[in-house]
Amino acid sequence: MPYRRGRLLPVLLAVLIAAAGPAAADPAATNAAAANPAAASAPAVVVDGPVLGRNFPDPDVVKIGDTYHAYATSTVGRNIQHATSRDLVNWTLAASDPLPALGAWVDNGRRRVWAPDVFDNGDGYTMHYTAHDRASGKQCIGTALASSPDGPFRPVGDAPLICPVGQGGAIDAAGYTENGRRYMLWKSDGNCCGMDAWIHLQPVSGDGTLTSGRAVRLLRQELPWEGGVVEAPTLIRRDGRYILFYSAGSYEGYGYATGYAVADRLTGPYTKTAEPLMSTESFAGAVRGPGGQDLVTGPDGRDRIVFHGWNADRSQRFMYAADLVFADGRPFVRGSAVRYQAEDARLHRAQVREAAGALGGRAVAYIDHDDSSVEFRAFAVSAGVHPLSVRYGNGSLDEGRPAGASHNLSVNGEDAGVVLYPYTGWDTWRYARRPVVLAAGWNTIRLSKGERHAELDCLEAG
Numbered sequence: 001m002p003y004r005r006g007r008l009l010p011v012l013l014a015v016l017i018a019a020a021g022p023a024a025a026d027p028a029a030t031n032a033a034a035a036n037p038a039a040a041s042a043p044a045v046v047v048d049g050p051v052l053g054r055n056f057p058d059p060d061v062v063k064i065g066d067t068y069h070a071y072a073t074s075t076v077g078r079n080i081q082h083a084t085s086r087d088l089v090n091w092t093l094a095a096s097d098p099l100p101a102l103g104a105w106v107d108n109g110r111r112r113v114w115a116p117d118v119f120d121n122g123d124g125y126t127m128h129y130t131a132h133d134r135a136s137g138k139q140c141i142g143t144a145l146a147s148s149p150d151g152p153f154r155p156v157g158d159a160p161l162i163c164p165v166g167q168g169g170a171i172d173a174a175g176y177t178e179n180g181r182r183y184m185l186w187k188s189d190g191n192c193c194g195m196d197a198w199i200h201l202q203p204v205s206g207d208g209t210l211t212s213g214r215a216v217r218l219l220r221q222e223l224p225w226e227g228g229v230v231e232a233p234t235l236i237r238r239d240g241r242y243i244l245f246y247s248a249g250s251y252e253g254y255g256y257a258t259g260y261a262v263a264d265r266l267t268g269p270y271t272k273t274a275e276p277l278m279s280t281e282s283f284a285g286a287v288r289g290p291g292g293q294d295l296v297t298g299p300d301g302r303d304r305i306v307f308h309g310w311n312a313d314r315s316q317r318f319m320y321a322a323d324l325v326f327a328d329g330r331p332f333v334r335g336s337a338v339r340y341q342a343e344d345a346r347l348h349r350a351q352v353r354e355a356a357g358a359l360g361g362r363a364v365a366y367i368d369h370d371d372s373s374v375e376f377r378a379f380a381v382s383a384g385v386h387p388l389s390v391r392y393g394n395g396s397l398d399e400g401r402p403a404g405a406s407h408n409l410s411v412n413g414e415d416a417g418v419v420l421y422p423y424t425g426w427d428t429w430r431y432a433r434r435p436v437v438l439a440a441g442w443n444t445i446r447l448s449k450g451e452r453h454a455e456l457d458c459l460e461a462g
């Protein structure tokens with residue numbers, strides 16, 4: 001007779017466990033040992049470490065000729081940092097400050113400069129930069145021009161270009177061009193002062209020295225993972241859709257993360273995804289607080305995302321570069337796992353139930369029949385061994401004692417062993433982790449009934 005998860009079980013179990021003492025140990029086998037031995041020995045590398053292992057926050061990358069130019073937030077003795085590369089992997093720091101002088105509007109007592117954005121304006125190069133406005137005390141965005149991407153960029157005018165004092169100032173300029181028309185994205189820094197932070201889009205002149213239309217608000221902070229802040233926009237167009245990348249959270253912590261929103265029209269409405277694209281968790285800690293991103297085409301013609309992440313003692317933000325692929329209109333980053341909810345998977349003889357402690361508030365239960373299965377579509381940027389994390393709950397008992405459970409795993413129709421679930425109790429969700437071999441592109445990952453019973457909350461892979 002098929003097992004049915006009952007509402008009384010948690011109560012009964014609590015009584016049983018209290019009577020029996022600590023939960024019985026699970027079988028000695030682990031998910032790592034259960035996996036293909038060759039796969040288990042392969043490193044679960046997410047990104048191959050920073051491409052620039054020094055403080056280089058908010059990187060902006062521009063390809064000019066065969067050379068990539070990266071510009072970053074100020075450091076000791078430099079208003080702006082500058083580095084060059086031919087491959088996005090090996091970087092050479094420039095000897096000089098590309099922005100040796102700041103606009104007359106900048107507060108001389110607070111000469112920190114943030115988040116530069118550089119573009120080829122057809123007659124030279126334009127840099128937008130963020131600094132403290134002396135008159136308002138807020139951060140604002142100024143403009144500088146140069147005849148070479150190496151600089152020196154010279155400030156334009158006596159005033160900042162964007163300085164909405166009533167919205168908390170403006171930071172994080174980013175360029176976007178469509179049909180020959182130039183735009184600038186920027187963030188109103190409302191979180192400085194108890195207001196909303198908005199990402200704006202505003203038309204500017206071809207050389208970026210003047211605004212040429214009103215700013216339109218595209219999105220603001222609202223999701224729990226955004227931690228009250230959205231900033232650092234990057235806008236691109238792919239397959240007819242607009243994809244707006246942004247960073248969110250406090251940049252000072254490991255909770256800083258990168259998300260995206262999509263729209264059918266340039267001015268929106270933009271629809272966010274519920275989960276970040278890149279976070280400390282999605283990189284399994286291999287990058288901490290990924291943000292300040294930019295997108296650029298690599299020397300092989302494929303997309304890259306360049307971003308910063310904290311070093312181990314959180315004293316410096318290193319620069320990273322990772323492959324980025326668009327599939328089904330959404331981006332995937334190499335090494336950054338994607339969460340797929342079990343309740344959104346294809347179910348066979350299993351049922352979705354409300355589950356307050358589960359991610360997304362729901363989980364899949366009643367995977368109880370010999371032919372019960374939960375089938376996920378999961379994308380991998382690269383072929384090879386990837387970490388697989390299954391969030392599950394297992395309240396199985398064996399002769400009244402807590403017991404391990406399992407599901408049989410198949411990938412793209414091939415048997416891939418089992419996933420073992422140590423006992424957790426019902427409605428207690430934990431991760432079972434093991435490596436899995438994925439093909440590049442979409443994969444079908446199926447979990448089907450194995451030993452005893454477990455419920456599924458979500459799967460993370462890629």
Ligand SMILES: [Ca+2]
Binds near residue numbers: 360361362363457
């Ligand atoms: Ca779920």
